[in-house]
Amino acid sequence: MPQIFTASADTRLRTGMLLVALVFAGCLLFLGGFMDATYATLVGWVRDQPVPFSHAHHVGALGIDCRYCHTSVEVSAEAGLPPTHVCMTCHSEIWTGAPMLAPVRQSLATGTPIAWRRVARLPDYVYFNHSIHISRGVPCVTCHGRVDRMPLLARAEPFQMRWCLACHRDPASHLRPRDQVTRMDWSEWDRHPERHADFGRRMMARYHIEPAKLIDCSTCHR
Template identity: 70%
Template sequence: MPQIFTATADTRLRAVLLLLALLLVAAVLFAGGYMQSSYATLVGWVQDQPVPFSHQHHVGGLGIDCRYCHSTVEVSEHAGLPATEVCMTCHSQLWTGAPMLAPIRRSLATGEPIRWQRVARLPDYVYFDHSIHIARGVPCVECHGRVDQMPLMKRAEPFQMGWCLDCHRNPAPHLKPPEQITRMDWTEWEKDPEAHRLYGALMMKAYGIEPSTLDDCSMCHR
């Protein structure tokens, strides 16, 4: 009876199976690494804007409160983006002929709103309400980082589900006095971790925050 397989067929089959296994492991590692990389999370990336607005100058230098431009953050699920009229409140008097502000002047003349590019964008299937977080004392810096140190706005956090769940499952360390939610520098506050822990525990009780309910799927996927 003629021999169907060569003497090395078994060796070649084993080599192919080993190669496939290695490729599968490499694919899994690559996918995991990619999801944690800045290419996927966009952490540290700057979005091109029609006007190079500097939070470092306006917030850090001039001390403008976040709510001056993001005026609906306390009452709506959306923080809101500044209308042209908000910009022109100051720039009708200051730097009126600056070339970089030409889009603002054109917007005012034509009535066409400025198309700002969202930096902290969540997927459409994720529900997030700014107002409830602000009301409970989650400050802007928790999600958006030290915008007062950003010449151009960039994403500070990954906004992935695991990152959100970490906070929902242990909210206390992230809670601050609601009247100070736009404060950027909490260095002095964090020098007393015990007081911070006690404050977080007290606010959890006062607001009736139950972490066991905050990681329910329907909380963010509605």
């Protein structure tokens, strides 16, 4: 009876299956690395804006509080972007003819809002409420980084699910006094975590924060 398969057929089959397995494993490794790369997380990336607004100048040098521009951060799910008249509160008096501020003046004259491009954007399937975090004492710098050092705003954290869950599993270490949530420099606090561990525990009891509920899927996916 004639032989259907040659002696090397089994070797070729095994080699082919091995190559498929290696390609599959390589794809998984690539995707895993890609999801952590800054190209995917956008950490450190600056987005072009209609006006090159400098947080380093306004927050760091001038000491303007975050809530002056982001007026709804304490009462709404959205932090809010500043309306043009907030910008013109100062710039109707200073730098009135600066070319870079032309879009601001045009926005005020026409009543058309400035089309700011969001830097800290979460997917549509994620529910996030700024007011809840602010009212519990989670400072702005936790998520947005040292904006007082950013000439142009860039994303400071990856906003991946595991990053959010790390905080939800251990909320006590991230809580700060509510009246200082817009404070940028917490280096002294961070150098002595043992001094503030009791504060975190007391705040969790005061606000009835339960990590078991915070890591429930329905907390962020509704």
